[in-house]
Amino acid sequence: MQQMNVLEYLERTAPRVPQKLAFSDGTEGLTFAEVFDQSRAVGSRLAKDGYYNEPVVVFMRKHPKCVPAFFGCVYGGCYYVPIDEEMPRFRIELIFQNLKPRVMICDDDTVEMAKTFDFDGQILIYDQVAQEPIEEAMLAFIRARQLDTDPIYIVFTSGSTGVPKGVVACHRSVIDYIENLSETLGFGEHTVFANQAPLYFDACLKELYPTIKFGATTYIVPHSLFMFPIKLVEYLNEHKVNTVCWVVSALTMISSFKTFEKVKPQYLDTIAFGSEVFPIKQFRLWRQALPEARFTNLYGPTECTGMSCFYHVDRDFELDEAIPVGRPFRNTQILLLDGENKLAEDGAVGEICIRGTCLTLGYYHNFEKTNEVFVQNPLNDRYPELIYRTGDLGKWNERGELVFVSRKDYQIKHMGHRIELGEIEVNVNMLDGIQTSCCIYHKETDKIVLYYVGDMEMKTLVTVLREKLPRYMIPNKVIRLETMPLTANGKLDRVALKNMYESEKKEK
């Protein structure tokens, strides 16, 4: 019978390898039997308390227990929305306004902070709920009504108006992704993952779901290790990690400090990376250190469930070349559309549009934004068919590989995170003492530079922004101006600001 529900992965694996370690942070871990039982206990409690087909906020420290909390929501016929103590309070409040959640699962570390939120729903404590009895009949009743088009999670991405957008994904798109990703990267029961991505992004699907599909093991790497390259590699070796799917900046953090001269990953044979350009100089260091390993570039938007395209690196690249994005996973198609909504000619630049089961359901409680980018396929005037317009520009190279060119708008990739520069500006402009602001992204140095006009001191501005924006959205450089340069049309002159920043750098 065809798989309809992501929980079937867990239900096949848990009885087969109940005592195997499933998720661990290196100190504390959960076996598959524990993940299975605790997930069902959480689902039972949600059902008993009357929550169904609604968002459940999971606000827990990054820990293996987050995983059964997530699956517990799905057992309860609800969908999980991970938030994190690293998120600034202002952003969490915006997310709550969008979700209007009635229930939140916390742990002992986060419950006090959760009580200070503007939230009058119920707070469940994970450690208590996870030990409660499993109501088999209730869970079976929920399952019988569950469809593969029902949502399982919402993750929030940056929005240019300053309000984050909640991407809603369903069983079917996640199953499609996990099946094709696993085949492409050769995952199996032997796979030992080291997770780097925060659990509140879709990037962590790459580890969580293949782990329950195959009975593999995932180590959730403590965040602090990503500051200390030698310790990080030692951690990988200690746990015999053979597979990583990391953002490029986490990989270059290791290679750029000559870490490989001291210590090399001994078991690593599968390295997937994505979300940003891999500098070839750094990539070569990785290849030299691990000549037998397979390196794969991944590309895809959150709106199409994780990743959509892959390229197994099979040749050398010049220092000024970019590693291609490659080709789509099975059951996914890429359309490059030109300004007239026709297919771009070979070699010409077009907007990357995606077609297939991988499309998520859209943005939660936001039909307006959803309809802007999840649109009728302009090549099809015969029946309804949605495509997702990524806003990324790409082209096919002479080898038939997709190559990322740039963005259409002011969205950037910085340290592996997708950021709308407009969201930073909106948050700055809201502050008292700010007249106007403009953000530019200096690609060469990977720096976000914020220019502003106003009475506020630069230091105060940075301090205030830390309460409003996630860490990765804080500008690397803040510069106060007397007046903002404008174009002939009276718009902010981003080109002039870029030139200003470049010449200032040279003077130094």
Place this chain on the structure above:
Amino acid sequence: MEELIEILEDLHPEVDFDTCDTLVDDKILDSFDIITIISEINETFDVVIPAEEIIPDNFNSAKALYALVTRLEEE
């Protein structure tokens, strides 16, 4: 030392770098900061911090970091 404090204050204007000696232990600095600091030190002092020196002890205070830079400059 002044130049170093400037680099640090650019990242965390709210911190008193003259006195704080738990920058890593109290999670004031994160991995973004460490990478930025290392590249800024490289640009400003022309000093490359090798991997084996990227350890919590060397980043817990401005003083410790300055001692590291001075030591590397002499080598």
